[in-house]
Amino acid sequence: xxxxxxxxxxxxxxxxxxxxxxxxxxxxxxxxxxxxxxxxxxxxxxxxxxxxxxxxxxxxxxxxxxxxxxxxxxxxxxxxxxxxxxxxxxxxxxxxxxxxxxxxxxxxxxxxxxxxxxxxxxxxxxxxxxxxxxxxxxxxxxxxxxxxxxxxxxxxxxxxxxxxxxxxxxxxxxxxxxxxxxxxxxxxxxxxxxxxxxxxxxxxxxxxxxxxxxxxxxxxxxxxxxx
Amino acid sequence: xxxxxxxxxxxxxxxxxxxxxxxxxxxxxxxxxxxxxxxxxxxxxxxxxxxxxxxxxxxxxxxxxxxxxxxxxxxxxxxxxxxxxxxxxxxxxxxxxxxxxxxxxxxxxxxxxxxxxxxxxxxxxxxxxxxxxxxxxxxxxxxxxxxxxxxxxxxxxxxxxxxxxxxxxxxxxxxxxxxxxxxxxxxxxxxxxxxxxxxxxxxxxxxxxxxxxxxxxxxxxxxxxxx
Numbered sequence: 382x383x384x385x386x387x388x389x390x391x392x393x394x395x396x397x398x399x400x401x402x403x404x405x406x407x408x409x410x411x412x413x414x415x416x417x418x419x420x421x422x423x424x425x426x427x428x429x430x431x432x433x434x435x436x437x438x439x440x441x442x443x444x445x446x447x448x449x450x451x452x453x454x455x456x457x458x459x460x461x462x463x464x465x466x467x468x469x470x471x472x473x474x475x476x477x478x479x480x481x482x483x484x485x486x487x488x489x490x491x492x493x494x495x496x497x498x499x500x501x502x503x504x505x506x507x508x509x510x511x512x513x514x515x516x517x518x519x520x521x522x523x524x525x526x527x528x529x530x531x532x533x534x535x536x537x538x539x540x541x542x543x544x545x546x547x548x549x550x551x552x553x554x555x556x557x558x559x560x561x562x563x564x565x566x567x568x569x570x571x572x573x574x575x576x577x578x579x580x581x582x583x584x585x586x587x588x589x590x591x592x593x594x595x596x597x598x599x600x601x602x603x604x605x606x607x608x
Numbered sequence: 609x610x611x612x613x614x615x616x617x618x619x620x621x622x623x624x625x626x627x628x629x630x631x632x633x634x635x636x637x638x639x640x641x642x643x644x645x646x647x648x649x650x651x652x653x654x655x656x657x658x659x660x661x662x663x664x665x666x667x668x669x670x671x672x673x674x675x676x677x678x679x680x681x682x683x684x685x686x687x688x689x690x691x692x693x694x695x696x697x698x699x700x701x702x703x704x705x706x707x708x709x710x711x712x713x714x715x716x717x718x719x720x721x722x723x724x725x726x727x728x729x730x731x732x733x734x735x736x737x738x739x740x741x742x743x744x745x746x747x748x749x750x751x752x753x754x755x756x757x758x759x760x761x762x763x764x765x766x767x768x769x770x771x772x773x774x775x776x777x778x779x780x781x782x783x784x785x786x787x788x789x790x791x792x793x794x795x796x797x798x799x800x801x802x803x804x805x806x807x808x809x810x811x812x813x814x815x816x817x818x819x820x821x822x823x824x825x826x827x828x829x830x831x832x833x834x835x
Contacts, residue, residue: 546816572823573823575822585729585814586812588812589813592806592810604833606830607832
């Protein structure tokens, strides 16, 4: 399975780094390779600029979104919720036809201050809009409910004794994604909520997540479904 | 602490029954005592009509909302989200001034079929509207995130190893509610999310709860915050 990660921010780097650490090749997609490599500022946590980060990781390649899509069977959408639909429109659905798309985005709206609200609720979801934008792709919503480090290393918290959700229309794609979550990342409890419409529940959990973050003072937590 | 429970449906009966089983007196409030006692149909689960149910419980008294409020220090709002504000308006804020109000309602909108959507999201919540309707009362949002039986008997699931949230503006009221949750009901992990505005997150969790219910096939589950 060949992996692409769209997005070169903290989430994209965390996912690419994990896959790279497993010895799997990974291509990171970006809008402009020049701009991404020229950015000379690191992130909020004092990490180095992207060019320095990727220079230390031989198995990670940077490409345009289109070139990254071309070589991938599975694409992680590690993009801010505000831009993901625009990026997909720019790429066009043909480039991603038939591929498995892991949508880990959230429709967060920061325009009214913190905590952010949701720009899509109730009878629609960003997961559904991603699927609608890519009608020939096999979209699976997952990983949107935890901080980046836990996405790829759930075992770092309580030996992985907590839960992850998934939703998508394509049963085969969900089985492949489950292999990645379980085999590569170490998720033990993966709950299939059903079709992509169930992404509504997964995204509407975020306002509670944001408040738990506020109460805890850090993002190193997750929920376990006790049943 | 004298308890009133507003609402004579399944949730109200479950809470009143628990408090009664602890040897504490409890008054159930209803709009019309005559109608509540005359209803000759039980609930969906084959339970008896209300009149037969209360006849077996000596320590539970039925009263009008106003009379129930008059004798109570703490009131559980075990009412459907669609009617709670109208009931509070009818009673008037003076009758509940100074009292602790446990708001366990959810702003569920069933008008578009199942699963229900939320009628209030993002920058407001039913918890905040309850507090606004009762400016002299000490509203605490809690218990809205589990099925009725678990509200009062969390130990019946995984020995109580799961989490409950609370939100409210009055620190003293939250301390009293915590005593009820912990001492009477058996909750072990109670997370104070902050002021009543944090009810937004607690209510927006419901769409995920509804889908977990669908996936599990029963409501006997809860989330544990693993941190």
